Amino acid sequence: MEKILLLLHTDENGALSKAAYEAVESARGLACALAGSTWSVGLVGSEVQDSANAIASCGTGRFLGVAGEEFGPARYATDAAAAEALAKVTEATLILAPATSRWQRALPGVAARVGGAVDTHIAALAVQDGRLSAHRWYYRQRIEAVQTRQARPWILLLDSSGNAWSGEAGEASVETVAVETPETLRRTTVEGMRAPRADEQTIRPDSDLLFVAGAGWTKKQPDGAVHTGEAAELILGFVRRAQASLGSSKSLVDLSGEGHDVLPFLTHLHQVGQTGSTPRHPKGLATCCHGEEPHVVGWRFINERRAVNLDANCGWAHGKADVLYVADAFAVMREVLKLLG
Ligand SMILES: Cc1cc2nc3c(=O)[nH]c(=O)nc-3n(C[C@H](O)[C@H](O)[C@H](O)COP(=O)(O)OP(=O)(O)OC[C@H]3O[C@@H](n4cnc5c(N)ncnc54)[C@H](O)[C@@H]3O)c2cc1C
Numbered sequence: 001m002e003k004i005l006l007l008l009h010t011d012e013n014g015a016l017s018k019a020a021y022e023a024v025e026s027a028r029g030l031a032c033a034l035a036g037s038t039w040s041v042g043l044v045g046s047e048v049q050d051s052a053n054a055i056a057s058c059g060t061g062r063f064l065g066v067a068g069e070e071f072g073p074a075r076y077a078t079d080a081a082a083a084e085a086l087a088k089v090t091e092a093t094l095i096l097a098p099a100t101s102r103w104q105r106a107l108p109g110v111a112a113r114v115g116g117a118v119d120t121h122i123a124a125l126a127v128q129d130g131r132l133s134a135h136r137w138y139y140r141q142r143i144e145a146v147q148t149r150q151a152r153p154w155i156l157l158l159d160s161s162g163n164a165w166s167g168e169a170g171e172a173s174v175e176t177v178a179v180e181t182p183e184t185l186r187r188t189t190v191e192g193m194r195a196p197r198a199d200e201q202t203i204r205p206d207s208d209l210l211f212v213a214g215a216g217w218t219k220k221q222p223d224g225a226v227h228t229g230e231a232a233e234l235i236l237g238f239v240r241r242a243q244a245s246l247g248s249s250k251s252l253v254d255l256s257g258e259g260h261d262v263l264p265f266l267t268h269l270h271q272v273g274q275t276g277s278t279p280r281h282p283k284g285l286a287t288c289c290h291g292e293e294p295h296v297v298g299w300r301f302i303n304e305r306r307a308v309n310l311d312a313n314c315g316w317a318h319g320k321a322d323v324l325y326v327a328d329a330f331a332v333m334r335e336v337l338k339l340l341g
Pocket residue numbers: 213214215216217219221248249250251252271272273274275276277287288289290291292293294295298308309310311314327328329330
């Protein structure tokens with residue numbers, strides 16, 4: 001009989017993140033599918049009662065909490081100590097956690113401490129013949145593996161599923177688990193967070209729209225000149241106003257290596273495609289991008305696709321986009337920005 005433990009930590013506002021709610025739904029589903037299993041939720045944070053209340057009706061048999069000022073910020077030593085204590089108290093055989101940077105850092109070490117095993121990037125959990133198997137991607141979502149393990153406890157770090165638990169809040173009864181925090185665990189102090197301004201961050205996985213810029217933005221235009229400055233203004237102006245996520249073709253991000261006039265805000269992290277990323281967004285708009293197969297293969301999780309290209313015979317016209325606007329992307333985006341105000 002499996003004993004499931006779901007580990008959650010509070011975020012910087014003392015609440016549960018979207019990833020945490022998705023992990024609640026995964027744990028709930030797993031507990032239902034594994035006959036005879038029990039499941040508990042272990043919460044870590046400076047204060048955990050409010051978070052437990054928020055998921056009071058999720059169906060868990062037991063809430064446990066490791067709480068205190070020293071457990072508020074992300075810190076390997078205290079996070080690992082808290083997770084280890086929760087694993088031991090619950091005698092968990094399966095430990096689930098959302099793949100936050102905090103748990104990704106702490107839980108592999110916890111697996112070693114409790115003599116178990118850990119797997120990251122779990123995309124889905126399945127149960128067959130009473131046995132858990134975990135689905136995970138390899139090689140940037142090109143190979144999907146279905147894995148099982150004998151080792152227990154088995155720690156599974158869950159990637160975003162997009163399927164968050166939602167239910168009534170209530171009054172949860174939380175058992176306190178005491179964890180000693182001697183000086184050696186608190187040697188690292190967290191003085192604050194340094195993050196780029198929200199509008200400097202152009203890769204936004206949660207955005208409804210992917211905006212792809214292709215190499216055409218930096219090529220000679222019908223007037224015989226390149227207009228990289230205006231291209232940068234139009235692209236960033238749109239991405240900021242629409243809060244879209246910015247993607248790029250390989251040709252565009254490779255240009256800097258070839259000494260061309262480039263768009264400085266694009267890096268290889270923006271590259272979408274066979275050797276780039278495969279983002280998930282409900283909609284995508286490709287501009288000045290030819291729509292070649294090695295690029296479009298990165299669009300497999302984009303539902304509604306549109307493209308703007310001067311060439312009526314570009315790749316997008318061959319069944320790769322739902323709508324192709326045969327037009328000058330500079331003119332189109334100028335007009336779109338006017339409409340957005
Ligand atoms: C093994 C392998 C892996 C690859 N992996 C990737 C990958 O991961 N991602 C990727 O993107 N590519 C990848 N490629 C490269 C890919 O095949 C294409 O070369 C690349 O996607 C082309 O980029 P592009 O469409 O931006 O540039 P181009 O092919 O140069 O197209 C530019 C387009 O801009 C249009 N244009 C120009 N001006 C305007 C304007 N004013 N308005 C509208 N349209 C305009 C032109 O009509 C043209 O269609 C890979 C290739 C190989 C061989």
